[in-house]
Amino acid sequence: DAKTTQPTSMDCAEGRAANLPCNHSTISGNEYVYWYRQIHSQGPQYIIHGLKNNETNEMASLIITEDRKSSTLILPHATLRDTAVYYCIVRGIGNTPLVFGKGTRLSVIA
């Protein structure tokens, strides 16, 4: 079973920041937080991952709370092409597979 809880859906205006929350209150000390997104009929696309520090790359920023029980994925300037299902996944390193929950369906609106 997935170890994360995400809202079912969210809307965001084009050009605004999209903030996607994720709760992972049972995360273990050696588990990372991963974010992927899936655009309709495509394979999931890696976005970002982190352990305890905030992370930023060309796609997004990941903010992890100090107690690591929740995190927020931030898309700074959402575009229509960011419309997708976003998955927050907790995973250890090594051969551990990614276990997907239901994710958040983000709709970016013009």
Next chain:
Amino acid sequence: GAVVSQHPSWVICKSGTSVKIECRSLDFQATTMFWYRQFPKQSLMLMATSNEGSKATYEQGVEKDKFLINHASLTLSTLTVTSAHPEDSSFYICSARDASGSGVFFGPGTRLTVL
């Protein structure tokens, strides 16, 4: 980022036939690959974990004799759906783990339709 390919991207077959799906890591070696399937409007469901040179580990409820997985090299894993039936129609997706263990990258998926 690392690239994972799948072939074919879609396939239509008759009931009772077998279908092979290939998953390749193009620019990195993958000692571990994972196979998922996804039914319409549902999330990805893990089917099995495939390790190079050893037998795959199947998730509970996935028939190993129906879904044959071979991981003969560090860049190729294959999933064969044997004696396919209409209920096997689904979107099959593979992913590959890089050497660091932290990177897991997905293929574009294969849509299987069994008539």
